[in-house]
Amino acid sequence: MTTATLLPTQPADIRRIIRAGEYAGVTAGLANGHVQANLAVLPRELAFDFLLFCQRNPRPCPLLEVIEAGAVEPAFTAPGADIRTDVPAYRIYERGELAGEVQSVADLWRDDLVSFLLGCSFSFEAAMSDAGIPLRHQEAGSNVPMYITNIATQPAGIFSGPMVVSMRPIPQEQIVRSVQVTSRFPDTHGAPIHIGNPDAIGIRDIDAPEFGDAVEIRPGETPVFWACGVTPQAVALNCKPPLMITHAPGKMFITDRRDADYAVI
């Protein structure tokens, strides 16, 4: 099994190794400067409602690409790739329950499956790092803390539920800069959803995130919250679709597109 440090730097080369089953690890730090994506695959009869859900909730669900039923190539974000094999690990959910984790879904692919690629926070975290804003969870080598809020998403068809947010402690003198820097990337969650008061968005215990790992908030730092790509998965699973396939946590689809391609200004 290849380790992350031995991997090439270009997206297509990394995807080839993943496709061959030779790398099944996390993708943070791989193909630096390129956009990574969350994956959600649903049967066609749910596709209009899920697409509309994403349109209505662009902060938690920024759509990068939709691969129509009958196709498996992300023609816009990664021409030549195969969405059935090029993610390091997939999770299979049946009626909302985890049924397995696999390195390829080629065996169980069907012609009625529609694939949704959604932006993830790696892009704006790179921009924050470039701006000298510290990222506590990266320093700690842990996963970003994520919380279920009392902010309702805008429903579409059967899809509804609360927004999930990620939290990063920001030194007070860098909060304005963190808003500016992330605002440039609306396709990868964009500007913060909330600054400062966890209670105001229904977070009772900042030290007990629903997903990921708690991080220290130091004196002089303020918790800042961004919409999180876990939201669409949580919402979709909540409605218990007969079949849903996602990437495994932290093991994203690596596109050919550059972070800078998605900066609005």
Add this chain to the structure above:
Amino acid sequence: MTTATLLPTQPADIRRIIRAGEYAGVTAGLANGHVQANLAVLPRELAFDFLLFCQRNPRPCPLLEVIEAGAVEPAFTAPGADIRTDVPAYRIYERGELAGEVQSVADLWRDDLVSFLLGCSFSFEAAMSDAGIPLRHQEAGSNVPMYITNIATQPAGIFSGPMVVSMRPIPQEQIVRSVQVTSRFPDTHGAPIHIGNPDAIGIRDIDAPEFGDAVEIRPGETPVFWACGVTPQAVALNCKPPLMITHAPGKMFITDRRDADYAVI
């Protein structure tokens, strides 16, 4: 019949007058500071493909809201409004052919119709005016010139075709500013598609626009092109859907949302 100068200034009040059949004119200049929208209504069986077409072509097709089949209220952008009656005039197309222009489509409404509201250029034109950038077509009291280009849109299902652009002559020293100002509004067409060379995007005669009116390009000015909301209508009609309803040219749906709500930064 009420004239534009006698109309109130608030969107809901104007919509009430339009609904009562007392105003059927153009909406430019009405409810200043509020977002106006292009309308496209299609039967449900085409809705997924059209929604996906918009997702793939956000510059010409910036989706503000989708009203699902069975509903007629734009709950997000104009709560309380009725999409069947609150546009000054509608065009009815059957198999791609204009079949009539009416002030209400309440009579012919069906439960399987899905309504798409798309951003229009009025928002970014207001921002350009505020920045002191001249708008020739407004000075001339004419419609903005629009051209069919050789830029292909990204197809989705049955929908495909060339991008339509609008053109504004910009003094060379204000081109950078016009890029900056319009980039802030990706939901109302955003930054220019092309600067300077009509030929490069397949426009053979700048004095013969396919839609709207030609405008003078003065010495020291450069033609600058933006994606145009006529694109989705042209593309949809091109595929000859059994029924399609749109707003009549220049007679838009006035939302409650403010231009500033859509500025990304």
